[in-house]
Amino acid sequence: AQSVTQLGSHVSVSEGALVLLRCNYSSSVPPYLFWYVQYPNQGLQLLLKYTSAATLVKGINGFEAEFKKSETSFHLTKPSAHMSDAAEYFCAVLYSGAGSYQLTFGKGTKLSVIP
């Protein structure tokens, strides 16, 4: 089974600073990878996804992620944090089993933005 590791359960950055949220996956084949965001008291929303096209993927709200096969990583970045970015972020990897496809989620990283 594939797994996803998010380094850091809680990350704090100052408003305007770089946001870097780390995600590593285990996979023996090129995976599909996703970042989801969860705002307080809401469900998860898709930020971006990697599906073996360009290795640098741009998402909503100025976020992007780079797929690095050699490092089995898919880190999420944003050049300048905004207060509205405060949320919990989940990395996920897609795997197939029993004739269907399922997502495995990381444990999440809660991002705080300090004014």
Next chain:
Amino acid sequence: NAGVTQTPKFQVLKTGQSMTLQCAQDMNHNSMYWYRQDPGMGLRLIYYSASEGTTDKGEVPNGYNVSRLNKREFSLRLESAAPSQTSVYFCASSETGAGANVLTFGAGSRLTVL
């Protein structure tokens, strides 16, 4: 608005009581899922339904049952609730297929078992 609708949003149960969480989607998606979210644990898959008429166990199915009533609806039942089932439950749906497997989530159902 199109999307995934879950009911109820909040529920408090006593140990041993039963209840059903309802989920409906209006996007004509084939696949539906039930996840639970616990602090520090991320989302864990309870059950999923790849298509109408099929259901399969996920990572943490014990203590739960599901019914794929039709293409739109996928319910989760707790037959005898336990405090360990206190959690936030999310229903999600997606089209079938790897590249298309972007999940659309409901807003969640917060369950407390006393």
